[in-house]
Amino acid sequence: MPQNETIAELGLDEYKYGFVTEDKPVFKAVPGLSSDIVRQISRHKEEPEWMLDFRLKALDVYYSKPMPKWGGDLSKLEDTLDQIYFYLKPQDQMERSWDDVPQEIKDTFEKLGIPEAERKALAGVGAQYESEMVYHSLKEQWEEQGVIFESIEDGLAKHPELFRQYFSTVVPTHDNKFAALNSAVWSGGSFVYIPKGVKVEIPLQAYFRVNAERMGQFERTLIICEEGAEAHYIEGCTAPVYSTDSFHSGVIEIVVKKGARFRYTTIQNWSNNMYNLVTQRALVHEDAKMEWLDGNLGSKLTMKYPSCFLVGERAHGEILSIAYAGDGQHQDTGGKVIHAAPNTTSQITSKSISKGLGRSSYRGLCKVYDGAEGAKSNVECDALLLDEQSRTDTYPYIEIDENTASIGHEATVSKVGDEQLFYLMSRGLDEAEAMAMIVRGFIEPVAKELPLEYAIELNRLIELEMEGSVG
Amino acid sequence: MSEPLLSIRGLRAKVEGEDGEILRGVDLDLERGEVHALMGPNGSGKSTLAKVIAGHPAYEVTAGEILFEGEDVLELEPDERSRAGIFLAFQYPAEIPGVSIANFLRTAVNSRLDEGEEMDVFGFQRTLTEKMEMLKMDPGFATRYVNDGFSGGEKKRNEILQMAVLRPALGVLDETDSGLDIDALKVVARGVNRLSEADEALGVLLITHYKRILNYIQPDVVHVMMAGRIAESGGASLADKLEAEGYDWLQQPATV
Numbered sequence: 123m124p125q126n127e128t129i130a131e132l133g134l135d136e137y138k139y140g141f142v143t144e145d146k147p148v149f150k151a152v153p154g155l156s157s158d159i160v161r162q163i164s165r166h167k168e169e170p171e172w173m174l175d176f177r178l179k180a181l182d183v184y185y186s187k188p189m190p191k192w193g194g195d196l197s198k199l200e201d202t203l204d205q206i207y208f209y210l211k212p213q214d215q216m217e218r219s220w221d222d223v224p225q226e227i228k229d230t231f232e233k234l235g236i237p238e239a240e241r242k243a244l245a246g247v248g249a250q251y252e253s254e255m256v257y258h259s260l261k262e263q264w265e266e267q268g269v270i271f272e273s274i275e276d277g278l279a280k281h282p283e284l285f286r287q288y289f290s291t292v293v294p295t296h297d298n299k300f301a302a303l304n305s306a307v308w309s310g311g312s313f314v315y316i317p318k319g320v321k322v323e324i325p326l327q328a329y330f331r332v333n334a335e336r337m338g339q340f341e342r343t344l345i346i347c348e349e350g351a352e353a354h355y356i357e358g359c360t361a362p363v364y365s366t367d368s369f370h371s372g373v374i375e376i377v378v379k380k381g382a383r384f385r386y387t388t389i390q391n392w393s394n395n396m397y398n399l400v401t402q403r404a405l406v407h408e409d410a411k412m413e414w415l416d417g418n419l420g421s422k423l424t425m426k427y428p429s430c431f432l433v434g435e436r437a438h439g440e441i442l443s444i445a446y447a448g449d450g451q452h453q454d455t456g457g458k459v460i461h462a463a464p465n466t467t468s469q470i471t472s473k474s475i476s477k478g479l480g481r482s483s484y485r486g487l488c489k490v491y492d493g494a495e496g497a498k499s500n501v502e503c504d505a506l507l508l509d510e511q512s513r514t515d516t517y518p519y520i521e522i523d524e525n526t527a528s529i530g531h532e533a534t535v536s537k538v539g540d541e542q543l544f545y546l547m548s549r550g551l552d553e554a555e556a557m558a559m560i561v562r563g564f565i566e567p568v569a570k571e572l573p574l575e576y577a578i579e580l581n582r583l584i585e586l587e588m589e590g591s592v593g
Numbered sequence: 594m595s596e597p598l599l600s601i602r603g604l605r606a607k608v609e610g611e612d613g614e615i616l617r618g619v620d621l622d623l624e625r626g627e628v629h630a631l632m633g634p635n636g637s638g639k640s641t642l643a644k645v646i647a648g649h650p651a652y653e654v655t656a657g658e659i660l661f662e663g664e665d666v667l668e669l670e671p672d673e674r675s676r677a678g679i680f681l682a683f684q685y686p687a688e689i690p691g692v693s694i695a696n697f698l699r700t701a702v703n704s705r706l707d708e709g710e711e712m713d714v715f716g717f718q719r720t721l722t723e724k725m726e727m728l729k730m731d732p733g734f735a736t737r738y739v740n741d742g743f744s745g746g747e748k749k750r751n752e753i754l755q756m757a758v759l760r761p762a763l764g765v766l767d768e769t770d771s772g773l774d775i776d777a778l779k780v781v782a783r784g785v786n787r788l789s790e791a792d793e794a795l796g797v798l799l800i801t802h803y804k805r806i807l808n809y810i811q812p813d814v815v816h817v818m819m820a821g822r823i824a825e826s827g828g829a830s831l832a833d834k835l836e837a838e839g840y841d842w843l844q845q846p847a848t849v
Contacts, residue, residue, distance in 0.1 A: 540650060545687035547671040548647050548680075549697070549755060550704035556672075559700065563691030563738070 154204050157181060160306050163209045167275055167309075170282065180295045180305030187299040193485070194423035194452045199369070199397055206369050208307045208340070264322065269353075270315035271326050274342050277313025284315060288346055292375035292405050292431075300399045304373040308342035311372070314355060315346045316382075322353040325387070325573060339370040347382040347410075354385040356576065369397045376404040378412045380434060385413040389576055392421035394450060400426045408434030408463070415571055416443040417580065418453055427485060429458035432466035432497075439468040444568045447480030447512070456486035456517075461497035461527065472503040473568060475561060476512035484533070485517040492523040500530040506564045507537045508557070596663040598796040599623040599646075599763055604657035606645050614655065615641045617821035623763070623814075625794040630807055630832060632800075633818035634840050639800045640684055642818070643767040646798075647681035648674050661763065676705055680761035682752035684768040689739040694751065695721060697739050698758050705759075724757040728784045745772035753784045763796045764788070770806035782809030804836040819843055 160181055164174040189196050264271060270281060278285045295305045316322060347353060370392065378384045384404070392398050398421040404412040414428035430439025441457030459468035474482035484503040505514035516533050538560050546556035562569070569577045604619040615638045623629050633639050645652050646659060648671035659666050666674050689697065698721065702712050721735055728750055740748050749769050756764050766785070770778055786809075789795050799810060807815075807829070815831040816823050817840070824843050825831065 539687070542687045542689060544647075544649055544671055545683065546689065546697075548675050548683075549701040549759065550672050550675040551700060552672050552704070553670075555700065555704065559692055559697070560689060563689050566691030 153207050155181075155208055155307070159208050163307060163309060166209070169278065172286070173278065176290070176295075177306050177308075180302050181307075183296050184299060184302035184306055187296075187302060190299065190425075193425045193454045193483075196397075196423070202369055202397065209309055264326075267320045267322070268317040269320060269322060269326075270313065272313045274308070274311040274313045274344065277344065281313070281315070284346070285313065285344070288375070288377055289344055290375070292377060292403050293373050293401050298401060300371045301373055301401045304340045304342060304371050304401070308340045308373065310339075311341035311343040312355075313344050314353075316348055316351040316353045316384075318348040318379075319350040320348075320353075321351065325354040325356045327356045339368075339372070341372045343372070343374045345374075345376040345384070345386075347376070347378045347384045349379045350381045351379070352383045354387065354573075356387045356573065357389075368393070368395055370400070371397075372400045372402075374400070374402040376412065378404055378406045378410040380407045381409045382407075383411045383413075385415065386428075387415040387572065387576065389417040389419075389572075389580060390421075390424075391419040392424070394420060394422060394448070396421040398424040398426065400424075402426065402428040404428075404430050404439070406430050406432050406434065406437040406439055409436045410434060411438045411440075413440040414442065414457065415568070416441070416455070417568065418443070418445040418455055420446075420448075421451060421453070423452045423454070425454045427456050427458050427487070429460070430468060431460045431462065432468065432494075433462050435463045435465055437463060437466045439466075441468075441470045441472075442568055442571060443470075443472045444565050445472075445474040445482050447474065447476045447482040449478035449480055451480045453480075453482045454485055455482075456484045456503075458487040459489070459499055461488075461490040461494040461499065461524075464493070464495040464497070466494060466497050468499045470499075470501045470503075471567065472501075473506070473565060474503075474514060475506045475508065475564065476514050477508040478511055481513045481515075483515045483517060485519075487519045487521070488529060488531075489521045490524045490527040490529070494524050495526045497524060497527040498529075499527070501532070503533045504564075505533075505535045506561070507535065508561075509538075596660065597622045598625045598627075598662060598794075599798070600660040600663075601642075601646075602658050602660070604642075604645070604659060605655045606641065606652050607655060609651055609653040615652075615821055616645065618657070619818075619821070619823060621816065621823060623796050623798060625762075625796055626789075627813045628789065628797040628799060628810060629814045629816060630799045630801060630812035631816045631818060632802070632804075632832065632835055633824075635802075637818040638821040639818050640767055643681055643684075643765045643798075643800055646674075646765055647671055647679060672704070675701075675759075675761075678762035680756050680759060680764045682749075682756060682764065682766040682769050684771065686740045686748050686752055688741045688743075690741045692739050693736050694739055694754075695735040698755060701755070701759060720758060724754055727757065727787055728754055729780050730754065746774065746777040749773055749781055750777070750784075753781055757784065757788055760788075760792065762794065763798070765798045765800070767800045768802065769799075770801055770803065778806060779809060782806060785810055804832045807832050817843060 157178060160177045161174065164177055189199065270277070272280065290305065293301050295302050314326060345355060374386070376384060376386060390398065402414065406412045412430050416426065416428050418424045418426060428441050428443070430441065432439050439459050443455055443457060445453035445455045447453040453474060456472055457470045459470065461468065470486055472484045474484065476482045482505060486501055488499045488501060490497045501518060503516055507514060514535055518531055520529060522529060538557065542560055543553065543556050546559060547553060551559065569580055572580065601619050601621040604616050605614050606616040607614045619642060631639055641652065645654060648669065654667055661677060661679060666677065669677065699712065699717050702717060706712065722732065725732065725734060730750060740751060743751065752769060769781060773781060785797065789797065799806070799812065812829055815827055815829060817825040817831070817835065819840065
């Protein structure tokens, strides 16, 4: 059985959604970055003066910081950044209902393979198309509960004080070069506010899609979950194939107040030329619980480490992530937990799959500050290699300043073995089915945490990719 | 129905990329409905024969043929052999974390149907529950991940469960008895007997080190394998003789 040959035929990493829907941008900035572009963005969004100042200062910070030397290969990124558009606006105004959404955008959803029934089930969707929210309908019950679920622009316009109170408090501009870049040119994203004690049963979903060649995507999301509140936010996206390198750099800030619970789920399936550099961070207060569920497929390079800053006593943070690195892809992902209060607990579970020349790295930080007595953290990272060439690395950073802390770290690397394949094939499964089953089994601990439609979508993605490439 | 269920002729095989044949001319005929025991000392080639019948990719057949229901299967992939009706109960089954037994078996059953067809989910569940009861397995077993963290006994029982659900024409049981305590052995043996009763045409090739399992599964024929060949064949009494006298009385074939 020539295993490698067949694995190559499986082509999990070949992007099948490489269609481009013809778009009609109303406004198109010139490529490249300058303070003029930043002013243009701010003027176009009719922002208050303080936000323009914030953006311009962030631009200076961005220019002053060197390109990171760690993680993935960013040497060609500067060229890419000269060519991309930092702002695009496909339409003049927000759409309020599904009927108002333009046909070509509906076609895009159609091509993503979301069945009719599922689209209706996505009733509470806030979808981001290009750099702008175009579709954003809130369920009436949420409005009755006082939940705010708006585009980030509307959040700023309609709730200026609330917005300003929290914006950039979790991820400061100077945090890293790309957080600074995002702060200068951010556009699109969500603003979410869950009032005290409110439990939102149905996940808040934003389904968005990047769709213009050489377009930069700098979404910014700000979420405030008040005391005792509970909610789940889901972001999923898939992008078409581009002819040149593309770039995505988002910033997600979440505040989880005392006794609140929040879960943030992302499934990202970028095209193979995308640089995906995202800063996701949550500030977790006393007795609160934060969970990041993070799936990374596609892209040229992803650097993404969802973080939990556990600042209140007994705060709990969880990071569950899965990454798939196909040929030519590098997934540098993991998580960060900062224990800054007593009896805080955290769990990081990371799963990666590498194929061909794909490379996956786990990069994690666990820091326990002096005084965070009784802090407990556990890290588990499992890597699955689909063939001889694929590669995986683990970079766990552990910094402990508190001697009552208890830290566990466990890492496993496994290779899809001839014995596993033979076993499944000896029961009648052909080689592609057998390989798909092993991969599905490997990601099952993550998939089972997903809402059904996302678990189905994840499995469908894998199955579609495999079906088309065998026989 | 003139040809045997399984007919092996002059079969020679080695590990791919290595020198030295492990099978050095195996001849064996197994008729429909028969149970054959294949005994022999360690390293005589019993397990290799089992894997070669199932099409393990690590082995290269250098000469001879394996006819299953009159058709040469040597060019068939392992999954094609499985769908044709050959089943191998593994001595060391692989672990497939994250895949439940129910899901795995349903996929295996569906692989036998025409494209687009699927077995009724409830019908499958009934079949699975029934077979599990027969093997005295806890109903929760079906939701466990395939062989993941199983005890030796659980793994062997799981193999027989799969055979019961997939209903092959030929079951090759590779040391299914090893590592089982007497109670587990009885359960497994009863399971195999029930399958034979339910399907009178079922052929079984039972590979074992010990006579113990033959107290519960009556073989029609006993073969002894020595250094890659069938050195002796006979009735059930041959097993008794082996038990009493060991393998030394058998003439060692000339070494290559």
